[in-house]
Amino acid sequence: MFQKIAIGLASALVLFLTAPSSNTAAAGEIEDFYSGKTITIYIGFGFGGTYGKYSRTMAQHLTKHIPGHPKLIVKSMPGAGGLKMANFAYNAMPKGGYHFLVPPDSSVVSQLLRPKKVRFKSQDFTWLGATNQTNTIFVVRSDTGVRKWQDMRTKQVISGNTGPGSTAFLIPAMMKSMLGLKIKQIAGYKGSSKTILAMEQGEHQGTAFNWLAWYSKVPHWFDKGKEFAYPILQTGVYKDPALPNVPMMKNLVAKEHVPIVNFMATLGIIGRGLALPPGAPKKLVEPLRTAFANMVKDPAYIADAEKARLRVLYTSGADIQKFVNGAISKANPEVVGAARKLIFGK
Amino acid sequence: MDGNMIDMAITAAIALSDPMRLSFLALGVLIGLVLGVIPGLGGLVGLSLLLPFTFNMDPFTALAFMMGLQAVVVTSDTIPAVLFGVPGTVGSAATILDGYPMARNGEAGRAFGAAFTASVIGGLYGAMLLALAIPIIRPIILQIGSPELLAICVFGLSLVAVLSGSTPLKGLAAACIGLMVATAGDDPQTGTLRWTFDTIYLYDGLPVVPLALGLFAIPEIADMVITRQSISGGANAGSRWSQWEGVKDVFRNKWLVLRCASIGSGLGAIPGIGASIIDWIAYGHAVRSIKDSGKTFGKGDVRGVIASEASNNAKEGGALLPTIAFGVPGSASMALILGAFLIHGLVPGPELLAKRLDITYTLVWSVAIANVLGAGICFLFANQLAKVALVRIGILAPVVLAITYIGAFQGQNSWGDISALLIFGFIGWMMKRLRWPRPPLILGFVLGGLVERYMFISVERYSWEWLWIFREGTFAPWVDIILLMALYGILAPVIRRWIARRRAGEKVARGIAFQRQNLDPGMYFNFAILAMFVATITIASGWEFGARLVPSVIGWGGVIFTGGAIFSGLFLMPANAPAAIAPESRAEAEALQGSALGPAEDEDVHFDIQADYGDLSVRTIFVRAANYFAWLLAFFASSFLIGLLPAMFLYLVGYMRFEGRESWKMVLSVALPLWFGSYFLFHKVLLVTWPLSVIGNFFPVLRTIEWANLF
Known part of the structure; x- marks a missing residue:
């Protein structure tokens, strides 16, 4: 009985406190x-x-x-x-x-x-x-000889990623299947920092992260004249203002793939x-x-x-x-x- | 060290000698020490909370403050490890094995003296290594790729062989349990969710904090409660002189200290090899390198404490190296220190190494000063702390348990943490009671994820060439050197023993017959573990190849090792049973003698704390244990109903009053300050998001009031 009264009182209190809410x-x-x-x-x-x-x-x-x-x-x-x-x-x-x-x-x-x-x-x-x-930017080591995305049709690039849900996996996988590029993917690195370190070590040669991940971690890679790596392709809705010369993937793929690239581009907007x-x-x-x-x-x-x-x-x-x-x-x-x-x- | 470096070291020292900066460093040290003592809390919590306050400091002050905190967490985490067998952070899990038995022998003071001295030497060593390695660190780290990391992890796993003592089959099976648990979560190869039991909690695998606390803390508290003895039993806690004895122990074992400090700082510098691994590797090294370690280690040998403590303090200096040189944080705490770098506009990498050496040396000095200061403060209080070992168990057990319980919850702030604590608490207690060594389990767990990760990367990238001294035409000898070291460590003792037996002309002929007397609770536990391995293999068989491979291999390993233990126990006829061997492990020890895998006849080697119930009857033990676990479950259930922190108060009062039979005055004078202290620390300072309880679901209004948002 007492319990019921207590619950009743408490509920009344709750109603009183939460009632006056509007949009x-x-x-x-x-x-x-x-x-x-x-x-x-x-x-x-x-x-x-x-x-x-x-x-x-x-x-x-x-x-x-x-x-x-x-x-x-x-x-x-x-x-x-x-x-x-x-x-x-x-x-x-x-x-x-x-x-x-x-x-x-x-x-x-x-x-x-x-x-x-x-x-x-x-x-x-x-x-x-x-x-x-955050457009996703595919970056390749310069010693691969790859300077533009078309080079990867003939030159294989080994690409590291953190797992099948990551952009570092998704974007290269799309490049591979939609643009016919030679990419060998290796999964399992723990986090972007370690993936980028492994790239510096030469364990893999290129992968896709947002531009800031690259630019805040390894700015010296992109010093003019002594580039350690090049950004070669981006995915997003609008071009990244820092990378006006890096082509957008949605402009390169076959017509039937455009809707796919577009919904992948939500990555950039979010x-x-x-x-x-x-x-x-x-x-x-x-x-x-x-x-x-x-x-x-x-x-x-x-x-x-x-x-x-x-x-x-x-x-x-x-x-x-x-x-x-x-x-x-x-x-x-x-x-x-x-x-x-x-x-x-x- | 060239002139510029010395200049920079002096510049940094002058910058740091500013009283304001020193005060912040000291403040960091104090906070770090407090966080280290509380199980479940560590540098990560402190740094994430304090990082915002460093935004407006100059970079020297900010880094001194943060490093001061981070460097000493592993100094004070020894205190609960020695006193209660509860690791303060995962970095001190190995300290328990000898530290806690020392406290039980009335040697807590000596253990502290040794631990703090080893800590300070280890910390200074790490700082020195950091200072000296800066110019050469980039090329070194560039050499350590996934194959090298895999080899290091395999080397770590090879220590299972030595840590298993005279029960190698159980040790290997325990390691398989750890490895299997480590495969839980989102698999990086195929994205399969393994062993997540449909919970979100296990998406990223099991956190190490509830596992370590469950495996070690819960069983120790259980045994305190079962034996109803204060920690030091009848022995007194020792005097200040006993600390001095510990200090002398360290100097007597100076080479061990230096070796373990090298292990700590060297491995600490490798991204991915963290605190939870390093202390075990150092401990394993001590066991392996010290003659006759089997007789004293795990029973209160000060050298075990020294090994673990020297290594875990040395780690911090090492862990800064990849952070500074590549911006790759070696641990989650280092990621926050990296955050502080970036906020002050410092970009790690070649630029920082070349142009901002003053910053690097600030870190070196901070680590060094913090270690001295931290150990000094610990020394001041050690004497008082050692007396805790005399406190009545009716008060001590609920207090330690309540703190452990809330500490485990800091893993991920989820009910899953508490469930994991209880599950592994029960498994840990069974293992301890049945003489299954626990260190192999935790070693398997902390290395399992890494082994799988680096194995897939190495094989996919280099196929089998990763094992060879030339990789893609480049000379890369490290993998083979490390693997040979591991192989030597495993084979050398086996061969030595085999030769010794050959010389002695021993003949071992063993009959096979059903041994009914061995069909005891220990054997049923073996059957349960076997069944678990069979179940994992069956479930895993439905997964994609990449997800299935490692769990299946581990599962089959587990089946073979557990099956072997069962077979040897149930069917091998006993040889002349050596009396020195405890009955629980006799079956396996006997079975393996003469197989060259087993220990020499007169040894009972067990690198784990052993249960000692005196002359308590099995029935008494059972009743008291059931009672203890019932209280634990009641704590869990009431947390679920009324929220974790309120339940903690109920538990403290209930247990002390009704189990401990303490007076109300005593009960409240312990429970109230402890509860309000926890409330202040966890709710007000750490701003913990409490899990949603039933009462909170009924009255959501409670959650909108900040001070009452516990439900």
């Missing part, structure tokens, strides 16, 4: 919501790569732009090319608005190509914005940004998107990003949401099936 909120309400609180940002990779670097820089600066100025901290939950964290975010992350995620750029691609492992729907994340577009897990309070979306937009314009943020050899190429949360939803709703089973066949051979 839009006054700034004051958000300020109260976040004042003195901590937001935890989860990344699906280790701290050594660009996910780690961007999330830390964002955590440091976003606090200024969110009403109430909450503290932001970053946690790393690596596994299965970021899928572990994304699965966790969709299913088990607290939805109160105090937990954000940096979705892996392969979210949409994995959802379509590797459905067995994916327990999330990218379209159900609420995207807040991206601070960088880039490195923030999202809320499904079920987070709707009233937070607009204020947080605004905060994100203000952050990327903040000179202090841009300066700190540059110091860490990162850059800022903003995409709004609304745009990513549109792009992600579109890519998934338009992905017809034929294109997805063809992509899977071309990439995984089955």
Whole structure:
């Protein structure tokens, strides 16, 4: 009896506390919501790569732009090319608005190509914005003699990657099957740093990461006149501004492959940004998107990003949401099936 | 060292002597020491929390602060390892094997004296190596590719042979268990999810923290509870002089210290070979190189503590090398230090090595000063800490267990951590009780993932040429040198023993008959392990080749080794049973004598802590053990219902009051400070995301209140 009363009272309290929530909120309400609180940002990779670097820089600066100025901290939950964290975010992350995620750029691609492992729907994340577009750039050691992508039709390149879900696997696999290039893939390196070290050691000769991974880790490879390696091909929606002379893959493939390359290009749009897990309070979306937009314009943020050899190429949360939803709703089973066949051979 | 380097070393020393910078270094040391003592926490947690505070410091201060913290975590992690048999971090797991028995013999002070002295020497050695190796490190690391890494891991695995003592079959089977567990997660070759049991938790494999704590901490606490004795039993905890004795031990074994420090710093410099591996390799080296180690190691030999501790402090200096030279962090903690580099605009690689030597030497000095300072502070408190060994078990056991429980949860902040802790806790306790050596299991686990990874890369890249001294026309002798060392380590003792027996003219003829008396709980455990291996082979047979290959090989290995142990126990007739051998391992030891694989007749070699229940009856042991594990399960269940931290309070109070029969005053004066301390540390400072509990699901409003968000 007592127990029932207690539960009744508690439920009434809960209703009372949670009732007045609507989709839009006054700034004051958000300020109260976040004042003195901590937001935890989860990344699906280790701290050594660009996910780690961007999330830390964002955590440091976003606090200024969110009403109430909450503290932001970053946690790393690596596994299965970021899928572990994304699965966790969709299913088990607290939805109160105090937990954000940096979705892996392969979210949409994995959802379509590797459905067995994916327990999330990218379209159900609420995207807040991206601070960088990350075209994937295939880079080859100069001692292979490869200077442009066509050279790889005759010269074989050994390419290392971190596993079948990674861009370092996906993009070279597409180059191989769609452009008929001679690429031998070796899987199993742990993280981008070790993959790049193995390339320097000569264990493999080239692979695909986003441009910043290359540029922040091994800038000296690209010194004019003494190049250790060359960027030769990029995949994305728009050309990377730092690489105007590196051809885009979507312009080179046969017509029937264009839709596949296009949905792979979601990788670039998603880039490195923030999202809320499904079920987070709707009233937070607009204020947080605004905060994100203000952050990327903040000179202090841009300066700190540059110091860490990162850059800022903003995409709004609304745009990513549109792009992600579109890519998934338009992905017809034929294109997805063809992509899977071309990439995984089955 | 040329003039420029010396100039730069002096510049860095002057920069670091600034009182402000030194204070930050000291602060880092203090934080590091605290984190090291608490099981489950380590440098990674501290650094990820403190990194944002370093953004506004100058680079010298920031790096001194961070390195100060990171360098001493492995100094203080010895304390719980020696006192409770609970590793403070995974880097001190090997310290337990001799450190904890020393505490039980009333030699905690001596163990601390030896450990801290070995730590400081190891740390200074690592710093020195870092200073000297900078100009030559790039070409060296460029030589170490996947085949070399594979050879190093195989060498590490070869130590299973020595760490198995007089139960080689059980040791090998235990290693197979570890290797098999290591294959869990997303397989890098085919992307198959292996042994994930449909959970997200195991996508990236099992984290090492709950495994190590389960395997070592849970069984030790269980045995404390079962024997109901304080840790040091009747012996006293020793005086300050006993610490001095430990210091002298280190100087008596100076060559061992230097060898283990070289192992630590050398392996530390290789990306991928981490803390959890290095202490075991050093310990294995000590066992192998010290004459008659079988008689004393695992029973409280100070040299075991020295080996492990010298190596794990030396590692940090080494681990900085690839970080500075290539921007490849040797560990997760190093990735954060790398983060600090980048925030201050320092790009690791040739540029940093050539133009910013002052930064590198700041790191060298920081590691050196931190080690001296850290060990000094530990020495000051060691005497007091050693007295913990005298505390009543009704208070001590729940306190240590509660901290271990929350510590294990720091693996991934998931229920999976707790489940893994309990599962491996039970397996560990069974293994300890039935004299299955545990070190091979953990060694198999920490090396398993690497072996598979580098094997696939090496074979796919070079096919079988990876084994040859010329690879693609280049001279690459290291793989063969390392593999020959491993082979020598395994074969030399076998051959020596064989020759000795030949000389003695011993003839071993053994009959075969069913040995009914050996059909005991130990044998049922063997059957259970055998069944598990058979099951893994069956399940793995449904996977793609790349995913299946390694688990199948391990599974068959496990079947053969466990089957061998069962066969020898059940069917080989006993020879003249040497009385020195404990009954549990007698069957296998006897069976293998004369096969040249087994130990000499008069040895009972077991490199693990042994259960000593005095004259307790089997029934008493069983009842007390069941009671202990029931409390553990109740803790788990109540965590699930009301949240982990609230359940911890219930457990502390409940256990001390009803099991320990302590007075309410005593119970509350221990439980309240401990609970609020944990609340402050984990909830307020470390900002742990607690797992979702039933009560929190009913009342989500609880999760919106920051101070009450425990549910």
